Amino acid sequence: MITMKLSRLIAALLTGAFLVVHAVPLCLAEDRVDLDELMILAVNAYSQVSDYTCRFHRTELVEDRLVVERNTVLRFKKPKSIYLRITEGKNKGVVTVYIEGENEGKMLVRPKGILGILKLKLDPEGDRAMENSRHSIRDAGIGHILQLVEDNYEKWKSTGRGAITYLGVQDLPEGRFHVVKAVFPKGEGYYGQVIDIRFDSDSFLPVKIRVVDWEDRLVEEYEYTDIKLNLDLTEEDFTLDRS
Numbered sequence: 531m532i533t534m535k536l537s538r539l540i541a542a543l544l545t546g547a548f549l550v551v552h553a554v555p556l557c558l559a560e561d562r563v564d565l566d567e568l569m570i571l572a573v574n575a576y577s578q579v580s581d582y583t584c585r586f587h588r589t590e591l592v593e594d595r596l597v598v599e600r601n602t603v604l605r606f607k608k609p610k611s612i613y614l615r616i617t618e619g620k621n622k623g624v625v626t627v628y629i630e631g632e633n634e635g636k637m638l639v640r641p642k643g644i645l646g647i648l649k650l651k652l653d654p655e656g657d658r659a660m661e662n663s664r665h666s667i668r669d670a671g672i673g674h675i676l677q678l679v680e681d682n683y684e685k686w687k688s689t690g691r692g693a694i695t696y697l698g699v700q701d702l703p704e705g706r707f708h709v710v711k712a713v714f715p716k717g718e719g720y721y722g723q724v725i726d727i728r729f730d731s732d733s734f735l736p737v738k739i740r741v742v743d744w745e746d747r748l749v750e751e752y753e754y755t756d757i758k759l760n761l762d763l764t765e766e767d768f769t770l771d772r773s
């Protein structure tokens with residue numbers, strides 16, 4: 531659980547287990563944090579989020595082909611209600627809804643075009659649902675990214691294998707972010723060889739992650755933009771007919 535790991539991070543801070551950070555250009559010293567503090571801020575920030583909407587951009591390596599989707603409308607409500615509407619590309623118009631504990635564990639799908647009158651119920655881990663994805667819809671959202679980052683961070687702290695570097699606060703064309711770069715050895719249970727993460731400088735939420743494997747292939751890149759938090763989303767916001 532995130533809360534259990536957060537308590538361990540706080541304990542590490544209290545006992546003085548701080549990590550060395552490295553200066554880079556475009557970083558304002560007064561905005562710097564160390565890695566432990568950044569993780570605590572990110573976990574705490576997400577714990578304060580009840581729901582959100584955003585634009586979701588993904589690039590995934592699926593069976594040796596890159597799948598790219600941009601500007602997908604994403605809605606998320608805790609504990610796990612998810613709405614996705616594709617707005618660009620060959621699957622434009624497809625809407626998918628997953629609500630944990632409902633619909634017999636299935637995800638609901640409204641196909642594009644004339645087939646939009648249909649409502650499909652698919653196994654989130656089934657072949658049809660996973661045809662163009664590396665992950666189930668159950669893994670959609672900022673919380674999954676945070677958990678992935680936290681798991682790899684905890685492993686690194688316990689083993690010392692690999693390197694995680696805090697690159698400071700950087701002003702980039704897309705905005706202002708706390709930037710972290712991780713490089714991990716193969717065969718030790720890490721998620722990727724190189725993992726680049728951006729945390730929003732205001733909310734501290736992880737808003738972009740890029741993963742390269744040990745064959746130097748880009749396998750995943752996820753980005754969340756135009757994020758709006760705590761909107762009191764309702765059940766109606768997680769129906770196939772909700773635009």
